[in-house]
Amino acid sequence: xxxxxxxxxxxxxxxxxxxxxxxxxxxxxxxxxxxxxxxxxxxxxxxxxxxxxxxxxxxxxxxxxxxxxxxxxxxxxxxxxxxxxxxxxxxxxxxxxxxxxxxxxxxxxxxxxxxxxxxxxxxxxxxxxxxxxxxxxxxxxxxxxxxxxxxxxxxxxxxxxxxxxxxxxxxxxxxxxxxxxxxxxxxxxxxxxxxxxxxxxxxxxxxxxxxxxxxxxxxxxxxxxxxxxxxxxxxxxxxxxxxxxxxxxxxxxxxxxxxxxxxxxxxxxxxxxxxxxxxxxxxxxxxxxxxxxxxxxxxxxxxxxxxxxxxxxxxxxxxxxxxxxxxxxxxxxxxxxxxxxxxxxxxxxxxxxxxxxxxxxxxxxxxxxxxxxxxxxxxxxxxxxxxxxxxxxxxxxxxxxxxxxxxxxxxxxxxxxxx
Amino acid sequence: xxxxxxxxxxxxxxxxxxxxxxxxxxxxxxxxxxxxxxxxxxxxxxxxxxxxxxxxxxxxxxxxxxxxxxxxxxxxxxxxxxxxxxxxxxxxxxxxxxxxxxxxxxxxxxxxxxxxxxxxxxxxxxxxxxxxxxxxxxxxxxxxxxxxxxxxxxxxxxxxxxxxxxxxxxxxxxxxxxxxxxxxxx
Numbered sequence: 001x002x003x004x005x006x007x008x009x010x011x012x013x014x015x016x017x018x019x020x021x022x023x024x025x026x027x028x029x030x031x032x033x034x035x036x037x038x039x040x041x042x043x044x045x046x047x048x049x050x051x052x053x054x055x056x057x058x059x060x061x062x063x064x065x066x067x068x069x070x071x072x073x074x075x076x077x078x079x080x081x082x083x084x085x086x087x088x089x090x091x092x093x094x095x096x097x098x099x100x101x102x103x104x105x106x107x108x109x110x111x112x113x114x115x116x117x118x119x120x121x122x123x124x125x126x127x128x129x130x131x132x133x134x135x136x137x138x139x140x141x142x143x144x145x146x147x148x149x150x151x152x153x154x155x156x157x158x159x160x161x162x163x164x165x166x167x168x169x170x171x172x173x174x175x176x177x178x179x180x181x182x183x184x185x186x187x188x189x190x191x192x193x194x195x196x197x198x199x200x201x202x203x204x205x206x207x208x209x210x211x212x213x214x215x216x217x218x219x220x221x222x223x224x225x226x227x228x229x230x231x232x233x234x235x236x237x238x239x240x241x242x243x244x245x246x247x248x249x250x251x252x253x254x255x256x257x258x259x260x261x262x263x264x265x266x267x268x269x270x271x272x273x274x275x276x277x278x279x280x281x282x283x284x285x286x287x288x289x290x291x292x293x294x295x296x297x298x299x300x301x302x303x304x305x306x307x308x309x310x311x312x313x314x315x316x317x318x319x320x321x322x323x324x325x326x327x328x329x330x331x332x333x334x335x336x337x338x339x340x341x342x343x344x345x346x347x348x349x350x351x352x353x354x355x356x357x358x359x360x361x362x363x364x365x366x367x368x369x370x371x372x373x374x375x376x377x378x379x380x381x382x383x384x385x386x387x388x389x390x391x392x393x394x395x396x397x398x399x400x401x402x403x404x405x406x407x408x409x410x411x412x413x414x415x416x417x418x419x
Numbered sequence: 420x421x422x423x424x425x426x427x428x429x430x431x432x433x434x435x436x437x438x439x440x441x442x443x444x445x446x447x448x449x450x451x452x453x454x455x456x457x458x459x460x461x462x463x464x465x466x467x468x469x470x471x472x473x474x475x476x477x478x479x480x481x482x483x484x485x486x487x488x489x490x491x492x493x494x495x496x497x498x499x500x501x502x503x504x505x506x507x508x509x510x511x512x513x514x515x516x517x518x519x520x521x522x523x524x525x526x527x528x529x530x531x532x533x534x535x536x537x538x539x540x541x542x543x544x545x546x547x548x549x550x551x552x553x554x555x556x557x558x559x560x561x562x563x564x565x566x567x568x569x570x571x572x573x574x575x576x577x578x579x580x581x582x583x584x585x586x587x588x589x590x591x592x593x594x595x596x597x598x599x600x601x602x603x604x605x
Contacts, residue, residue: 229444262595263596265597266597268597273596275595275596276594276595276596277585277591277592277595277596280582280585280591283578283582284582284583284586287575287578287579287582290575291575291579321561
């Protein structure tokens, strides 16, 4: 067993950011990676994906975007290059192809077991991603066998799907982006729409991410929001990062021929039953969008950035009587695409710190029930920006601060008792 | 910053509700409630329903009083019209749920309500229940709720109250989503 003060699990952008900050503090550590650097981006994303954040905002501690298109959006390939370069620049102590099979309490902290030996560490940082498993609702089991079910971890491009109609379940960034490219490839697409967040790509010539940064929205802290459960479960905004900076919302999909239906509520005898709440979820998203634009308008006036109020977007066009009941097989559907979100996988975590829903109990990334255990890279971990690439910087700095204090104290304390 | 913002009082104990949410997150089994009612046939299409107790927070509770409702069909169905029709009870369930929820949301957002009136209509083609057309469903094919609200708030804030009350409404959920129903007999 190899001794090391800190083990970081995962060499994606968040794990490497932690590694960078640890190195800056002179803390010896190792980064264990199951595959290659930026593994999830290499293997589990669809071909056309680009970041939702513009390049100028895509930065990590010690590395900012240096290309000639600060307002562009990185493709996955470009992002992999960026993260690889980050690992090389910082000379991060990464062990690739080293899959962790267990993290368990040990005599002086934790024992991290891999397929290639084990490590003993006083502190462990979990940077294993928030998108390990597709979150597929239980109703999936009732779908007719004739239909192919595809999750967004498996989806690559339109021609990878069977011919025929596609039911896309989910109307956040992922669902809309995939529905959009399916429509453009000539598919007939029905989109099941639950609660969602509508956002324009730009306002008065500036990217919406610039505005969210400007009005302080991205820096809102987890210990300052009214309802943290809600904040951590807000769906990703309906955005796409394309070279022509187009808006992507339900109206755009409707204009391309998509059919909108309510949230998929049940499947009975091969029929998909959709909720009658489509009008309200669209109305909620429109109201929230107008409140955001009001805030931006107020800020524009305050900062003297211009007199022009932002044009209010057309309300979401909801069909008068959206279909509630669709006979999937008879209706020509061949594929159901689950764009219903993701969850983390903690199958390898042998420390009793999960709640009844299998999520990690933590306080802004600090696992209070297991001193020395940390988590980075979750939605609204410590700030609203935590789920963005650049959100890793402040989170890594905060967590390493706590971690260094823990290392200082753990030398003098007895082993942790997990009974 | 001023700290003397007026405090709305709509008679809803929001602190209690928020406290319950926190407590129930830690004790999820206590959050399981069962609601019940008993309906007895009287004569013709007339029924008498009583509502007395419900279960939740790990025990059985009694209402302050036993509530009793008469149901019937209208005279155009050749009935006595001694009470509302069952579908009207469904509409009442929806409008009372949305209105109660709206008051709670307004309280939570510190919005003083002055008056709230919900008018509700449901369209139904009775060929469905008469078996006259197999293509026609039995139930409502469209339900409309209209709110008239006077409150110390902007039109946008009031619209947001109405939207949020739908989002958090049990009966809105029951009406807009399928539920499994099992009916047994002795």
